[in-house]
Amino acid sequence: MRAETPNEALLHAAGEGDADGVKAALDRGADVNAKTAGGWNALSNACRHGHDETVEVLVAHGAKVNERDKEGRTPLMWAADLGHTKTVNALIMAKADVRARTEKGGYTALMYACEFGKNEVAAALLAAGADVNGKTASGETPLIAAARGGHKDTVKLLLEKKADLAAKTKKGKTALSEAGEGGYKEVVEMLRKAGAKS
Numbered sequence: 001m002r003a004e005t006p007n008e009a010l011l012h013a014a015g016e017g018d019a020d021g022v023k024a025a026l027d028r029g030a031d032v033n034a035k036t037a038g039g040w041n042a043l044s045n046a047c048r049h050g051h052d053e054t055v056e057v058l059v060a061h062g063a064k065v066n067e068r069d070k071e072g073r074t075p076l077m078w079a080a081d082l083g084h085t086k087t088v089n090a091l092i093m094a095k096a097d098v099r100a101r102t103e104k105g106g107y108t109a110l111m112y113a114c115e116f117g118k119n120e121v122a123a124a125l126l127a128a129g130a131d132v133n134g135k136t137a138s139g140e141t142p143l144i145a146a147a148r149g150g151h152k153d154t155v156k157l158l159l160e161k162k163a164d165l166a167a168k169t170k171k172g173k174t175a176l177s178e179a180g181e182g183g184y185k186e187v188v189e190m191l192r193k194a195g196a197k198s
Contacts, residue, residue, distance in 0.1 A: 005030075006025050006026075006028040006029050006030035006031075007025075007030050007031055007034035009021065009024070009025040009028070009030065010022060010025035010026065010030035010031075010032070010034060010042050011034060011035075011036050011040070011041075011042050011045060013025055013042075013054070014042035014043070014045045014046045014051070014054055014058065015042075015045040015046070015048075015049065016051075017046065017049060017051030017053070017054050018054070019051075019053040019054045019056075019057050022042070022054055022057050022058060023057060026057075026061055032058060032061045032062050032063045033062075033063060033064050033067060035069075038070060039069055039070025039071075040069050040070065041063070041064075041067055041069060042058055042063065043055065043058045043059070043063040043064070043065065043067065043075045044067075044069045044073070044074075044075050044078055046058060046075075046087075047075040047076070047078040047079040047082075047084065047087055047091070048078045048079075048082060050079070050082060050084035050086075050087055051087075052084070052086045052087050052090060055075075055079075055087050055090050055091070056090055059090065059091070059094045065091055065094045065095060065096040065097075066096060066097050066100060068103075071102075072102045072103045072104055073102060074096065074097065074100050074109070075091055075096065076088065076091045076092075076096040076097070076098065076100070076109045077100070077102070077107070077108075077109045077112055079091060079109075079121075080109035080110070080112045080113040080118065080121050080122075080125065081109075081112035081113070081116065081118075082118075083113070083116065083118035083120075083121055084121075085118075085120040085121050085124060088109075088121050088124050088125065089124055092124060092125075092128045098110070098125050098128045098129055098130040099129070099130060099131055099134065101134075104137075105136055105137050105138070106135070106136045106137040107136055108130065108131065108134050108142075109121075109125055109130065110122060110125045110126070110130040110131070110132075110134065110142050111134070111136060111140070111142055111145055113125060113142075113154075114142035114143070114145045114146040114149075114151070114154050114158065115145040115146070115148075115149060116149065116151075117146065117149055117151030117153070117154050118154075119151070119153045119154050119157060122142070122154055122157055122158070123157055126157070126161050132158060132161045132162065132163050132164075133163060133164045133167060135167070138169055138170050138171075139167075139168060139169040139170040139171075140169050141163065141164060141167045141175075142158055142163065143155065143158045143159075143163040143164070143165070143167065143175045144167065144169060144173065144174065144175045144178055146158060146175075147175035147176070147178045147179040147182075147184070147187055147191065148175075148178035148179070148182060149182075150179065150182050150183075150184035150187055151187075152184070152186050152187050152190060155175070155179075155187050155190055155191070156190060159190070159191075159194045163175075165191065165194060165195055165196040165197075166196075166197075174196065175191055175196065176188065176191045176192070176196040176197075176198060177198075179191060
């Protein structure tokens with residue numbers, strides 16, 4: 001059985017959350033921005049699994065925080081999607097672009113957070129300058145995504161940040177219509193109270 005190359009060892013350790021293994025691979029000369037044959041880099045691997053300490057080690061050694069993987073996502077998008085607040089904060093501190101969009105679909109880290117009701121993450125992204133009304137290619141905003149999922153705390157947060165109640169997707173859906181169709185009465189009430197019109 002052949003020994004792992006330093007790059008292979010780095011990528012493996014990052015995915016496992018083995019911060020010491022990452023340091024050892026870097027000491028052996030691994031490229032901190034190496035990618036697997038499938039297009040994953042160590043930082044994205046660590047972010048997908050919420051391995052905070054490993055993320056900090058990689059960032060400290062110069063990992064590119066805005067590097068995209070094979071799916072066109074940045075590490076921040078992965079951390080936001082999966083609700084890893086500490087990881088999101090570490091990436092923000094390392095100057096990750098909170099307004100970056102996926103090339104396909106135009107998704108931002110904030111969209112991922114709001115779609116899945118990751119409230120702490122959404123708050124951190126908004127505090128760092130994420131666009132509360134940024135639209136995807138289909139015209140969806142974070143508020144529409146949060147309302148469709150019935151995530152009332154996230155809807156409340158977005159309303160506090162002056163999210164556009166009248167925004168519509170290309171299919172004409174609003175946050176109010178999405179919440180109504182999903183049967184989320186509390187969200188409907190919240191949106192109406194904020195001034196949303198049917």
